[in-house]
Amino acid sequence: MLENKVALVTGAGRGIGKAIALRLAQEKAIVIVNYNGSREKAMETVAEINTVYNMKSSGPLAGSQQAQAYQCDISDDEQCGKMIQDIIKTYGHLDILVNNAGITRDNLIMKMSDEEFDAVYETNLKGVFHTIHHASRQFLKQRSGRIINISSVSGIIGNAGQANYSAAKAGVIGLTKSVARELASRGITANVIAPGMIETDMTNALSEAVKENMLSQIPLGRIGRPEEIAGAVAFLASDEASYITGQVLAIDGGMTM
Numbered sequence: 001m002l003e004n005k006v007a008l009v010t011g012a013g014r015g016i017g018k019a020i021a022l023r024l025a026q027e028k029a030i031v032i033v034n035y036n037g038s039r040e041k042a043m044e045t046v047a048e049i050n051t052v053y054n055m056k057s058s059g060p061l062a063g064s065q066q067a068q069a070y071q072c073d074i075s076d077d078e079q080c081g082k083m084i085q086d087i088i089k090t091y092g093h094l095d096i097l098v099n100n101a102g103i104t105r106d107n108l109i110m111k112m113s114d115e116e117f118d119a120v121y122e123t124n125l126k127g128v129f130h131t132i133h134h135a136s137r138q139f140l141k142q143r144s145g146r147i148i149n150i151s152s153v154s155g156i157i158g159n160a161g162q163a164n165y166s167a168a169k170a171g172v173i174g175l176t177k178s179v180a181r182e183l184a185s186r187g188i189t190a191n192v193i194a195p196g197m198i199e200t201d202m203t204n205a206l207s208e209a210v211k212e213n214m215l216s217q218i219p220l221g222r223i224g225r226p227e228e229i230a231g232a233v234a235f236l237a238s239d240e241a242s243y244i245t246g247q248v249l250a251i252d253g254g255m256t257m
């Protein structure tokens, strides 16, 4: 149970982020549902948590809603700094940081523009740096904190047409391991989850041919569900995972084994 823990989940209005937010709320955490463009979807996630799971805490947070939406473009360092500060001002602490937000701008390397490379790098890698950079001061002060970064199997084995995405997601793994080493002495853990093919808007946008080809590489023979990622996030955020840091957990139906 994550009672009275405050969790920030980036990109939590839809897809994997939404499933993570709902699951952490189910474990009784207070959840900040970050979004960038999808305000309505974020509001829906918040409403779902506040109606279905709302278990109002006793103590200093009594009466507060269990979830709150927060607009912030994670590629913007200043906005990330303000978001983290606002959370700490409101709740007094931040315990779990889930860097889930991400984008794709797929193209063959020969055709890939600087803009396509930079957009993915700015959101998928620098965005993760920004939130950790700002949250780490609070984590160090608290001598506690859980960082869970969502990378991808593309960051481990690469993927044709995703040089920008794979580079950024591999960067997330290196960033996480360095942060894990840097913060370990204060009891702070940092881990990576590398999903395979999970059913969301991101994969729905792929052509049937690409989907079929990916499916043929999955030993379990099916696409994953967002809830299957969320369960692992809840575990890594829990006390049971207190001795796990700097690890990469692939949740991919066996794709990368």
Ligand code: NAP
Pocket: 010, 011, 012, 013, 014, 015, 016, 017, 034, 035, 036, 037, 038, 039, 072, 073, 074, 075, 100, 101, 102, 103, 123, 127, 150, 151, 152, 153, 194, 195, 196, 197, 198, 199, 200, 201, 202, 203
């Ligand atoms: P999705 O359905 O496309 O959702 C992407 C989420 O990221 C949205 O909530 C979006 O928020 C948010 N986001 C994008 N840019 C943002 C920004 N600048 N600031 C804040 N939020 C931003 O994607 P998904 O499939 O759920 O993917 C979630 C994560 O898992 C990503 O990091 C992705 O790379 C990773 N992943 C997914 C798969 C898969 O098969 N689906 C596989 C491996 C890894 P708004 O809509 O509000 O802009």
